[in-house]
Amino acid sequence: MPYFQMSKLAIFSSMKKPATRLYPFEVRPDIDKTRGRIELQVETCTFCGLCAKKCPTGAIEMDRKASPRWFHLDRFKCILCGACVDGCASKSITSEAHWAPPVDKRGSMIWTQAAPPPKPTPTTPTA
Amino acid sequence: MGKQTIVPFGPQHPVLPEPIHLDLVLEDEKVIQAIPSIGFIHRGLERLAEKKEFTDMVYVGERICGICSFIHSHAFCHAVEGVMKIEVPERAQYLRVVWGEMSRIHSHLLWLGLMADSFGFENLFMHSWRVRERLLDLVEATTGGRVIFGSCKIGGVRRDINEEAMGGVSKELVEIEKMSSEITSIFEKDSSVKKRTVGVGVITKEDAYLLGAVGPVLRASGNVSDMRMLGYGAYGQLQFQPVVETAGDCYARTQVRCREVHQSFGLIRQAIERIPAGPIDVKVTGTPTGEFSARLEQPRGEVFHYVKGNGTKFLERYRVRTPTFANVPPLVHMLAGCQLADVPVIVLTIDPCISCTER
Amino acid sequence: MTVRFEEQPIQDIEKKDLVAQVAQLRKDGYRLGQICATTLTENFEITYCFDKDYKMVSLRLMVPRADAVVPSITGEYFAAFTYENELQDLFGMKVTDLKLDFGGKFYQLAKKTPFNETKAEAVANAAAATQAIQTKPANAGEVK
Numbered sequence: 001m002p003y004f005q006m007s008k009l010a011i012f013s014s015m016k017k018p019a020t021r022l023y024p025f026e027v028r029p030d031i032d033k034t035r036g037r038i039e040l041q042v043e044t045c046t047f048c049g050l051c052a053k054k055c056p057t058g059a060i061e062m063d064r065k066a067s068p069r070w071f072h073l074d075r076f077k078c079i080l081c082g083a084c085v086d087g088c089a090s091k092s093i094t095s096e097a098h099w100a101p102p103v104d105k106r107g108s109m110i111w112t113q114a115a116p117p118p119k120p121t122p123t124t125p126t127a
Numbered sequence: 128m129g130k131q132t133i134v135p136f137g138p139q140h141p142v143l144p145e146p147i148h149l150d151l152v153l154e155d156e157k158v159i160q161a162i163p164s165i166g167f168i169h170r171g172l173e174r175l176a177e178k179k180e181f182t183d184m185v186y187v188g189e190r191i192c193g194i195c196s197f198i199h200s201h202a203f204c205h206a207v208e209g210v211m212k213i214e215v216p217e218r219a220q221y222l223r224v225v226w227g228e229m230s231r232i233h234s235h236l237l238w239l240g241l242m243a244d245s246f247g248f249e250n251l252f253m254h255s256w257r258v259r260e261r262l263l264d265l266v267e268a269t270t271g272g273r274v275i276f277g278s279c280k281i282g283g284v285r286r287d288i289n290e291e292a293m294g295g296v297s298k299e300l301v302e303i304e305k306m307s308s309e310i311t312s313i314f315e316k317d318s319s320v321k322k323r324t325v326g327v328g329v330i331t332k333e334d335a336y337l338l339g340a341v342g343p344v345l346r347a348s349g350n351v352s353d354m355r356m357l358g359y360g361a362y363g364q365l366q367f368q369p370v371v372e373t374a375g376d377c378y379a380r381t382q383v384r385c386r387e388v389h390q391s392f393g394l395i396r397q398a399i400e401r402i403p404a405g406p407i408d409v410k411v412t413g414t415p416t417g418e419f420s421a422r423l424e425q426p427r428g429e430v431f432h433y434v435k436g437n438g439t440k441f442l443e444r445y446r447v448r449t450p451t452f453a454n455v456p457p458l459v460h461m462l463a464g465c466q467l468a469d470v471p472v473i474v475l476t477i478d479p480c481i482s483c484t485e486r
Numbered sequence: 487m488t489v490r491f492e493e494q495p496i497q498d499i500e501k502k503d504l505v506a507q508v509a510q511l512r513k514d515g516y517r518l519g520q521i522c523a524t525t526l527t528e529n530f531e532i533t534y535c536f537d538k539d540y541k542m543v544s545l546r547l548m549v550p551r552a553d554a555v556v557p558s559i560t561g562e563y564f565a566a567f568t569y570e571n572e573l574q575d576l577f578g579m580k581v582t583d584l585k586l587d588f589g590g591k592f593y594q595l596a597k598k599t600p601f602n603e604t605k606a607e608a609v610a611n612a613a614a615a616t617q618a619i620q621t622k623p624a625n626a627g628e629v630k
Binding site for chain 3: 169448
């Protein structure tokens, strides 16, 4: 009878577990390709500035000449596009597999790197 | 002649996904005329082309709309590639087709849910969106984002789906297809759906063509017009025909969208079988000079992305004409003469995506 | 496999021929695609796109910005009322003989005619606005 087409679907779904998750007691498992929160391993960063150039919103700022060198990411401007991750030459900026939890104050992340050790001065070869 | 009252519909209404305002001129529950007005979420995205380089505009193009986001980014990339005459590798074209069709399925499932909600059938609304969640998990596993895919770039795509992942995608799609055919069969057969949609909001074949209707609104009145036949992406290599119905009422439009869901599953299967190995992008050098209009088929209809470059990094003009903008005159035509209780059903049947309309 | 980018012929026309050409296109069975306007330094460049059987043709019209008056094509294609009201609201043009004229109320925006400036003018206007904000506090203190 065309009136109760829904009944089969409704009866089967009432006998199964609910499709909704009881968050926060049950958290969604992470999927590894997700473009999540951006994190930086500041020890390996060369401060080349490519990520700041590629960022479409200008969320990344850095100063290479200051001592200590700092890297500033405004999380509220970041659109999680992953352009910085794709462009990084030293693979120090990564995208995690989960999003940041909600916060109640605007803020950004600042990473600092102690100044790198001075380069050895080249000595002229003696004859 | 009875007394006429003017009732505002929107911009806030439980049935509308996005804000549009209609002034309904009523005479005792019958609508005489509907006067639309928009502009509640105008963000001026077209002007951003003056401030952002053309390679960064892909991110802006994607974020015009949340439901049809991938095809907007595909259209922008196609337009710039048309201006600069870039040849995109084959594998990238097939991947764009796969993601484009997944985007179409998720948009139609979302619409089916909203349509059920518009006549109060909330149980079916929740079930449609439950199936859509499964599809969005699959999309996130392949692209990284549920709603904003972030996969298209000028010259190709940003990430690949390898062989083993492709097998996983096919298996998962078989499951999702079974679940969606349960949902679409309810829409096509159930009497309560038919009572609310058959004979409501009729538009004839000539009226739909001359009023500039696009997409399922045009195809449900008997006109054969589907922009995928233009052959962009890999559509030139795939076998399919536009889905056409003749009745021109809300039920015909529902039928067109249900059949398009099944057609999209078939297209993804064809694309996965034929996808060749190879690179996924080419390097882009130079700046665009010239103009081109890319016309693609979104779930809602034909979208124009017009790009004009003048040799600098910034585009001179970027214009998006979305399908809902073109469907507003048919909406006004359909609303004249209907009953007040049918207004939500008719407004939803053109699939209004107002954030696209106002950019 | 190369994707063919289809040919999109553009024809330049004069304002006086616009309605006649559009009427001819309607007799030939074309449907309205879009109406797009670009703000150049001296003129507005308006492009009318029509489509039939997946082939697109365009008509291009140049209108000076100082005297931007365009005849309406709603007599032929009623659907053009949305595009022409958009031309009025966003660009500040005047369209004559519009069948359904909203009088500037189609797009309800805070800033009227936001697209009526080229890139250079937009930069200059933004600089002038920041200048005005910076000089304001000196005057505000004088109000009793």
